[in-house]
Amino acid sequence: MIDTKAATLLQEQYEFVFQEELMEEMANVGTYTRINEGDLLMDVGQYVVSMPLVLSGSVKIMREDKEGNELLLYYLERGDTCAMSFSCCMGNRKSKVRAVAEEDSELLMIPTDYIDKWLLKYPTWKAFVFDSFNGRIDELIETVDSVAFMKLDERLLKYLTDKAKVTGKTEISATHQDIAYDLHTSRVVISRLLKQLEKQGVIKLARNRIEVLKF
DNA sequence: ACATTAAGTGATT
């Protein structure tokens, strides 16, 4: 049975990346899913049974240790897929990351068996998977750099602009505590740095809301 | 009006 909603979205966004037959097959075997902001897609230690293709919206990928300390790794945006899920599916291993919907999003879940089969069958799929791996690695390096070499105020500003970018809004709705968790620091520090940024005229603060003025 | 949650601040390490 063909999911028309998914087929339409696929056509719109992947017209030039996937071949026609592949998109048809995707619409056939994939499961179209809608998720709401804040929904947990995948948690650390869970087995990965399918590979998500982001049709709309965005998903944030984070690391979490056993004490519950978090660290934001990168965002998955429209047209992206999770390289982590690919490597997990292939090796039948547990997920090392947690995935949470950054906003209301639409996904196409591709069952494990196909992602392997398609590598041989469809060159465009293979290219897509490779590209996606490169993209994720680049982003990972970027966040490693920012953690290792950037001061917290620079990191915070990058965090804010990144977040504004993925959601396409200049208004960010999050508490200082939320941000502190993502950057793995304390709320007090975030509050102070945000205050600084506001004085510099880069952002505007309100309760549960941050407006990014400059990019 | 009261309780709860978010944010601001000084002082200390």
Added chain:
DNA sequence: AATCACTTAATGT
């Protein structure tokens, strides 16, 4: 940059 301890402000019931 983290933590504590406390204040003030905004919001929910």
